[in-house]
Amino acid sequence: MALLQITEPGAESAPHQRHLAAGIDLGTTHSLVATVRSGEANTLPDEQGRHILPSVVHYAADGVSVGHAAAEHAADDPHNTIASVKRLIGRGAADVARLSGELPFRLKTGESSVPRIETAAGDKTAVEVSADILHTLRQRAEATLGDELEGVVITVPAYFDDAQRQATRDAAQLAGLNVFRLISEPTAAAVAYGLDQRDESTIAVYDLGGGTFDISILQLRRGVFEVLATGGDSALGGDDIDRTIADWLLNQAGMGGENDPQRLRRVLLAARQAKEALTDAESTPVEVVRADGSTWSGELDRETLVGLARPLLDRTMKACQQVLADAGLETDAIDEVVLVGGSTRMPAVREAVEGFFGRVPHAGIDPDRVVAIGAAQQADILAGNKPDTELLLLDVIPLSLGLETMGGLVEFIVPRNTTIPVSRAQEFTTFKDGQTAMSLHVVQGERDVVDANRSLAQFTLSGIPPMVAGAARIRVTFQVDADGLLNVTAREQTQGVEAHIEVKPSYGLTDSEIEQMLRDSASSARDDMEARRLREEQVEADRVLEAIDAALQTDGDRYLEPEERQTIEQARDALRAEREKGDDPDAIEAARKRVEQASEAFVARRMNDSIRRALAGHNVSEYDAGN
């Protein structure tokens, strides 16, 4: 890796200097990985040329398979074939129990707060299953690009709460991926169509996948994407249309009572093929083989298909109506409509959407790939491959964050749609005389009553000096980072007692659990824990070296006294030496920390100056170009 990388503003970086980054759409039924090459974002196929990876993992006693190979086991080994794991990620035992009726695998909720799925290869959490899918995509990207990925952007549904986002990040960590950023799926789709370049618009994203339907209303204002409302139906998708067509075929062929699973699967396949054929054709021949070996053949035309799909389409339109009401908007307030999900290829769906919103939807990009493509574009920018772009995606927090107060009510600290990152504090006091501890219950949701919201974490601030009720001043600070992940700190102001928590225990996994998984997981067994830790430290060291060299070159003379500069350079040289030696992760880490410590004031001065420059109306590239 090059250590000095100061590109001329606006100059195209040479291909070998590109930073490898990818966008990942981690979907309920299928997943994709995309990357920007020669200025164009595209999804990456596997060796057989297939872009879509079914989000299915098969855990056999003798090995793990992911994707198409795993999906083949769905019929013969359903208990060990995990599909739709996205429905479980970041969920607690109670939610999972509610969902378990719909899912074919065996769940263990037992002692741990994180539910586990029983498989022939041991108990698996949703995080581990997702990590296996991500690992496969990572391998595909690295095989295609010929080197390790520096980082990825992963998409999540707009309605994902803190626990679900944290769990997704955990899965990425387990798969050995550096996450630049999590962005919401509808935002990624809007980015793919370049809608983020407009100043102001209200965008509806209609996402009809295989098994889920999501409708999101986004408002873009001054570079900030706000999610005004989301809705949909988690049990409605293209698969339901296939089943409806299959029922029609069975009826036509006089096979109403058919129950042979193999024949039913063939009919379902014929139904799907007919549906896909009708995307371009007005009519298509269909054939079904009966139990006695005779064949029924007929025609399915588009009009019949529309009739069959109508009840399902009506359900999606009802959800659209609902979400508009939630957003407090009429249909004419929608400026842009974006189609996502393979099922939106059906002309009937496009017509219905166009009819409902009264405008032609964006559909030029393959609706299966559009989310991954938008994520790849964002990853490319974050990787620094477009140094001249000022484009920035500002996100908001999707659901309000608060604390439980007296009587099971919620005191909201960070309301929904607050631009992140954000830090907000509020003071609380004690309820009883002499109270020395305070229990804090962090919740997320929009309801005033604690029980109606999602419980995120509980922790205790102890060691409060005894005082009369109401005298203590406890300042609780909520910090939400750019990915929407929460950190809560509580501090007693008079004595300075402090407690803090990174919010994940009730639904996510603790750091030590993740470490354990890293050790256990098949992927890390292959590339050995120590080697991996060393590699991570090397990458981080390279990042710091590159950044400090660039900073010294452009701003060293301006902000540093000669002796300050010397201290930084010494620490830097020590880090570079340790990095070159390259065998001791602890030594590299220690050397890196020394560089960071030595340069803290320098970094702060540069940052302050950035503020000054931004306000003075110069952007960095102009400024740097003038020097």
Add this chain to the structure above:
Amino acid sequence: MNDPFEQFDLPVAFEVDRQQLDERFRRLQAELHPDRFVRQGDQARRMAAAVAADVNEAYAILGDDYRRALHLLERTGVAFDPERDTSQNIEFIEAQIEWRERMEEAAAARDSAALEVAGEELEQARVEARAKVADALKDPLDPAPEAKDRVLELRFFDRLLDELKRTRQNLARG
């Protein structure tokens, strides 16, 4: 946290130039958002997140009439407990009760036409309340004695309008 006006290099006043505020916010975020530092190591990223959070908060304060007015009062040392203080103006307290009753009755009767009319009148009343705040804060370094009550009154209208919006959405949802 720094003073939001200072952070955005804007004159200390109740009225802000919205366009200028937005423009500066965009420029600041373009420089400081942690996304700009993803390849510069954890330390720079953490520092950027802290500064960006500050900028976001300052923007939220400057962009909201009530929060900006509250900040102007606090900066001149007027004691304020936003959770407990209410306007001491008897006439206003009476008006407040009337507004609430009117909303509750219309909501209970699911009378969306009445809610719409009330909403329009409420908007108008808010415009007047805002003008009074602007007047009381004409000299932001020396607010009029009644400024605190005026600011609390503005907050009442903001909150009631919020509630009204939710009520109407719930009605539309059926």
